[in-house]
Amino acid sequence: MTTFLTFTILGLVLGAVYAIAASGLVLTYNTSGIFNFAHGAQAMLGTFLYWQLTYGWGLPMWLSLIIVVGVVGPAMGAALHALIMKGLRDTADVTKIVVTVAILLGMLFLSQWIWHPEDARIMEMFFGAGAKVEFSGVVIRYHEIICLLAAAAIAVGLRVLFTRSRVGVVMRGAVDDPDLLRRCGHNPDRIAMLSWALGSTLAVLAGVLITPVGGGALEANALTLLVIDAFAAAMFGRLRSIPRTFAGAMVLGLAATYVAAYFPTDWTWAGNLRVSLPMIILFVVLIVLPQDRLRGAAIRTRERYRAPTVRKAVTSGAALVAGVFLLALLMDDTSITTFGLGMTFAIIALSLTVLTGYAGELNLAPLSFGAVATIVAFHFGITGTGLAARLTPWGVLLAVLVTAVVGGLVALPALRLRGLYLALATMAFGVFLSNMVLRDTTEHTLFGVTFSLFPNGTLIVPPLQVGPLDLRDGRTLLMTATVLFALIAIGLVALRNSGYGRRLAAMKDSPAASAMLGQNLVKLKFGVFMLSAAIAGLGGVLMASAGGSVAGDNFHIMASLSLVMLTVVGGIGYVSGALFGGLMSGVGFTIIIGTFNDLAAATPPMETIFKSLGHLAMVATALIGMGVGKNPSGMVHDLFESYRALRNARPVLIGGAAAQAVLYVLALTGVIGNWWFAVLTACLVMMLPVFGRMLAPTAVRETPLELVGVDEPYTPELRDRLDRELGLAPALGGDRHAVA
Amino acid sequence: MRDGTGAGSGAEEPAPLLELSGVRAAYGPIEVLHGVDLRVGPGKVVALLGPNGGGKSTTMKVCAGLLPVTGGELRFAGRRVNGVSAEDAARLGVCSIPEGRGIFPNLTVRENLWVATGTGARLRDVEEAAYSRFPILAERRDQLAGSLSGGQQQMLALSRALGTNPAVLLLDELSMGLAPMIVTQMYDTVAQLVAEGLSVLVAEQFARAVLPIADTAALMLNGRVVSAGAPAEIEDQLSSSYLGG
Numbered sequence: 003m004t005t006f007l008t009f010t011i012l013g014l015v016l017g018a019v020y021a022i023a024a025s026g027l028v029l030t031y032n033t034s035g036i037f038n039f040a041h042g043a044q045a046m047l048g049t050f051l052y053w054q055l056t057y058g059w060g061l062p063m064w065l066s067l068i069i070v071v072g073v074v075g076p077a078m079g080a081a082l083h084a085l086i087m088k089g090l091r092d093t094a095d096v097t098k099i100v101v102t103v104a105i106l107l108g109m110l111f112l113s114q115w116i117w118h119p120e121d122a123r124i125m126e127m128f129f130g131a132g133a134k135v136e137f138s139g140v141v142i143r144y145h146e147i148i149c150l151l152a153a154a155a156i157a158v159g160l161r162v163l164f165t166r167s168r169v170g171v172v173m174r175g176a177v178d179d180p181d182l183l184r185r186c187g188h189n190p191d192r193i194a195m196l197s198w199a200l201g202s203t204l205a206v207l208a209g210v211l212i213t214p215v216g217g218g219a220l221e222a223n224a225l226t227l228l229v230i231d232a233f234a235a236a237m238f239g240r241l242r243s244i245p246r247t248f249a250g251a252m253v254l255g256l257a258a259t260y261v262a263a264y265f266p267t268d269w270t271w272a273g274n275l276r277v278s279l280p281m282i283i284l285f286v287v288l289i290v291l292p293q294d295r296l297r298g299a300a301i302r303t304r305e306r307y308r309a310p311t312v313r314k315a316v317t318s319g320a321a322l323v324a325g326v327f328l329l330a331l332l333m334d335d336t337s338i339t340t341f342g343l344g345m346t347f348a349i350i351a352l353s354l355t356v357l358t359g360y361a362g363e364l365n366l367a368p369l370s371f372g373a374v375a376t377i378v379a380f381h382f383g384i385t386g387t388g389l390a391a392r393l394t395p396w397g398v399l400l401a402v403l404v405t406a407v408v409g410g411l412v413a414l415p416a417l418r419l420r421g422l423y424l425a426l427a428t429m430a431f432g433v434f435l436s437n438m439v440l441r442d443t444t445e446h447t448l449f450g451v452t453f454s455l456f457p458n459g460t461l462i463v464p465p466l467q468v469g470p471l472d473l474r475d476g477r478t479l480l481m482t483a484t485v486l487f488a489l490i491a492i493g494l495v496a497l498r499n500s501g502y503g504r505r506l507a508a509m510k511d512s513p514a515a516s517a518m519l520g521q522n523l524v525k526l527k528f529g530v531f532m533l534s535a536a537i538a539g540l541g542g543v544l545m546a547s548a549g550g551s552v553a554g555d556n557f558h559i560m561a562s563l564s565l566v567m568l569t570v571v572g573g574i575g576y577v578s579g580a581l582f583g584g585l586m587s588g589v590g591f592t593i594i595i596g597t598f599n600d601l602a603a604a605t606p607p608m609e610t611i612f613k614s615l616g617h618l619a620m621v622a623t624a625l626i627g628m629g630v631g632k633n634p635s636g637m638v639h640d641l642f643e644s645y646r647a648l649r650n651a652r653p654v655l656i657g658g659a660a661a662q663a664v665l666y667v668l669a670l671t672g673v674i675g676n677w678w679f680a681v682l683t684a685c686l687v688m689m690l691p692v693f694g695r696m697l698a699p700t701a702v703r704e705t706p707l708e709l710v711g712v713d714e715p716y717t718p719e720l721r722d723r724l725d726r727e728l729g730l731a732p733a734l735g736g737d738r739h740a741v742a
Numbered sequence: 743m744r745d746g747t748g749a750g751s752g753a754e755e756p757a758p759l760l761e762l763s764g765v766r767a768a769y770g771p772i773e774v775l776h777g778v779d780l781r782v783g784p785g786k787v788v789a790l791l792g793p794n795g796g797g798k799s800t801t802m803k804v805c806a807g808l809l810p811v812t813g814g815e816l817r818f819a820g821r822r823v824n825g826v827s828a829e830d831a832a833r834l835g836v837c838s839i840p841e842g843r844g845i846f847p848n849l850t851v852r853e854n855l856w857v858a859t860g861t862g863a864r865l866r867d868v869e870e871a872a873y874s875r876f877p878i879l880a881e882r883r884d885q886l887a888g889s890l891s892g893g894q895q896q897m898l899a900l901s902r903a904l905g906t907n908p909a910v911l912l913l914d915e916l917s918m919g920l921a922p923m924i925v926t927q928m929y930d931t932v933a934q935l936v937a938e939g940l941s942v943l944v945a946e947q948f949a950r951a952v953l954p955i956a957d958t959a960a961l962m963l964n965g966r967v968v969s970a971g972a973p974a975e976i977e978d979q980l981s982s983s984y985l986g987g
């Protein structure tokens with residue numbers, strides 16, 4: 003009985019902290035419509051700062067508490083709102099999610115920069131672990147009492163705020179219609195800033211309280227994810243109800259404690275289960291929740307994508323393959339292997355293009371599908387041993403098929419969920435897979451078969467061999483991956499331009515309308531999810547074999563998130579956005595860190611500067627993600643648009659191509675290094691449209707479509723242009739070449 | 743009927759509470775209002791009529807401070823207020839009720855009225871005014887506004903004008919999607935407010951509903967007020983411009 007009570011109290015304490023974290027999340031979601039994935043990262047930063055003040059600089063505890071919870075917490079929230087969140091109005095769910103994910107990653111990088119992750123940091127309970135009271139054998143520490151009291155006070159306080167105070171009521175109205183608030187004389191910006199400040203304070207408080215409860219060791223990733231567990235609690239209240247959020251948090255805390263206490267110790271997976279319990283609960287709650295009503299009207303968002311034609315896709319695909327071939331001639335073997343690895347990531351990113359870009363469904367855990375495929379291929383698709391071991395094509399095919407089926411299963415909740423809810427469900431799936439499957443390293447016996455899913459924590463995945471094509475050679479792997487990428491990309495573009503693709507686009511814009519037109523949404527969603535999972539699976543297997551071996555961490559949710567982020571940065575509606583996102587997240591980080599580490603090693607006096615620059619580059623990558631709010635269609639879109647303007651400026655294009663050729667020859671003959679080649683190429687690509695505007699202003703200047711003919715004579719050329727842009731058959735007799 | 747709109751009215755007239763002269767406004771690069779002239783005198787009702795896309799709602803947004811003026815002048819009681827923010831306009835006494843339903847669906851009726859007190863009124867007064875005018879709202883005070891019927895939602899939206907004592911009321915398509923009887927009831931309420939001294943600018947497609955209480959009507963076509971005058975004349979023009987346009 004005493005042990006039961008003790009565990010119950012532990013569970014309640016854990017639940018109390020979850021509740022504090024979750025209520026902050028609910029608060030900001032309700033006032034701004036943004037689900038803040040960075041909530042945990044904010045908690046983490048605040049907690050590290052608290053540690054720094056108290057343990058690093060020896061400030062009295064109360065003073066650091068005031069500084070961190072009273073000043074830094076609110077300031078961080080207000081700053082986030084002013085700098086980033088304010089700009090997220092009228093953007094699609096995926097943009098909002100990606101921006102907060104980028105903030106999460108940025109804060110993680112920042113903390114790893116300031117506080118080296120390998121140093122141990124311990125935080126003690128308030129008043130020390132020894133300060134406690136005892137009721138009939140049950141020991142309660144002061145710190146635990148503080149957690150419970152704080153949670154109770156916050157519960158009551160928020161309830162009063164939201165129902166008994168005007169500012170609270172106005173906060174609740176803010177998400178529906180900020181313009182109406184302004185018509186009523188309120189300033190929605192100030193209201194939103196207030197709620198972000200409050201939410202951030204709650205996050206920081208939760209972090210400071212939970213770290214000693216969880217053992218006291220301060221670890222950035224763990225703390226960030228720990229607060230993500232609070233997502234499940236928030237979901238109990240459908241992200242709206244504070245009381246139900248608190249109830250959910252208590253359920254979560256108690257369940258986690260009881261699993262740890264009462265599951266037999268020889269169930270090796272119980273520990274993994276305990277860790278992934280919140281995610282399992284999140285998944286279940288999402289599925290059991292009452293169904294979201296289909297939104298009637300299409301929502302106006304700022305994202306714009308142009309679907310390219312198949313012919314253009316084929317040309318670009320051929321150009322890509324040729325370009326990669328030429329590039330590979332410049333590189334040494336290790337770079338080629340790295341490049342090949344990046345290309346396999348790009349294939350995984352293609353799964354996002356079709357799923358999110360075309361169909362508007364979200365998947366935050368693309369690498370988890372890669373993991374499924376890798377495990378299947380590892381167990382069933384390898385022949386030979388040692389150096390002669392090879393992946394069989396049948397094994398890869400099986401892996402892809404199984405992944406497609408798993409994709410279909412994950413789509414089950416997607417049939418009911420949309421947007422954010424689906425994103426959370428896929429994320430729960432990803433974290434669950436990381437915790438349960440990828441950590442299933444010890445052997446166990448089930449139905450007489452002894453096995454472990456992820457033996458020893460690393461899978462050695464040999465290269466694929468199809469007939470004479472052997473991917474052991476890095477160059478062959480790179481070229482095969484590139485050709486595969488190009489083929490899949492062309493296939494996707496063809497799909498987008500087909501009737502099926504238009505049905506997907508219709509579903510994305512307005513599920514209600516497309517259901518009314520007789521579309522079978524269930525079939526559409528199932529299909530696109532399976533297709534996307536299959537692509538991710540293929541990319542995953544190739545990625546594993548390109549690296550030679552994979553550990554569970556290769557499929558970690560943070561890696562998935564950064565892939566999603568970079569793909570959106572590139573442009574999730576475009577296959578070229580996938581190329582950018584895949585290459586960047588697959589090898590971009592490695593190259594950036596590697597370059598700066600090399601520089602640091604080469605010039606010892608500058609070592610710290612170069613190391614800092616490396617960290618800065620990582621944080622900057624996340625900053626680019628935050629920029630998505632400003633430019634939600636992606637960088638590739640902008641680049642395309644600037645090059646579209648160059649269409650009529652032939653000389654500029656030819657000049658650019660010639661300059662590029664010269665650069666290439668210089669690099670090939672060793673006159674300039676590869677690094678300079680890369681930098682100069684990037685500059686050339688970026689600057690060409692600018693030069694174009696300067697050199698050939700008349701050819702480049704193009705009136706926006708909607709202003710055509712408004713303040714200029716309406717000529718036959720303009721009419722032709724309108725026809726062309728609107729996709730109408732060209733008017734007969736119009737002389738299209740008169741202009742330019 | 744006196745001319746409350748357009749230039750050239752007599753100097754002895756009191757300064758109009760709301761005046762637009764040569765106002766231009768744009769959504770991004772696309773200019774929608776190309777120089778709108780309009781004036782609403784104290785205690786007057788001006789009806790803004792015109793076909794779809796004429797720029798009525800845009801004019802309303804400009805007056806409410808939601809859309810910045812890119813040219814010309816916007817004046818409240820003779821004072822130039824170009825660039826005024828919507829919340830300041832509201833505090834200056836411009837009560838604007840948007841097209842569609844000007845309510846917060848996820849707040850209760852009472853909470854909606856509470857939010858309406860942002861301009862400085864007291865909740866008790868607003869509640870009293872709203873409930874005595876629309877008793878049904880009193881019954882539903884703790885119901886979510888989103889679950890009210892369309893007519894009740896519009897009553898709730900209009901209630902904002904009742905207790906908060908504005909100087910000018912901007913109404914955009916009050917009749918949209920409502921039964922004729924409810925529309926009449928709404929305009930009765932508006933007429934009562936006008937009798938108490940409120941000035942009203944109302945945009946309507948459904949001209950019949952508003953013309954009886956209007957002092958002046960203005961016809962808007964393609965982002966300009968093309969003519970203004972007695973409601974009956976404008977109605978004639980309106981039907982010809984609909985048919986001819």
Ligand SMILES: Nc1ncnc2c1ncn2[C@@H]1O[C@H](COP(=O)(O)OP(=O)(O)OP(=O)(O)O)[C@@H](O)[C@H]1O
Nearest residue numbers: 769772774792793794795796797798799800801947
């Ligand atoms: N948010 C917007 N972005 C871009 N253009 C807009 C926007 N809102 C309106 N417009 C354009 O401005 C013009 C005027 O629209 P407005 O809504 O003012 O017309 P209206 O007279 O109120 O029409 P209705 O009687 O249909 O309500 C239209 O051509 C419309 O396309």
Ligand SMILES: [Mg+2]
Nearest residue numbers: 798799841915
């Ligand atoms: Mg309108």
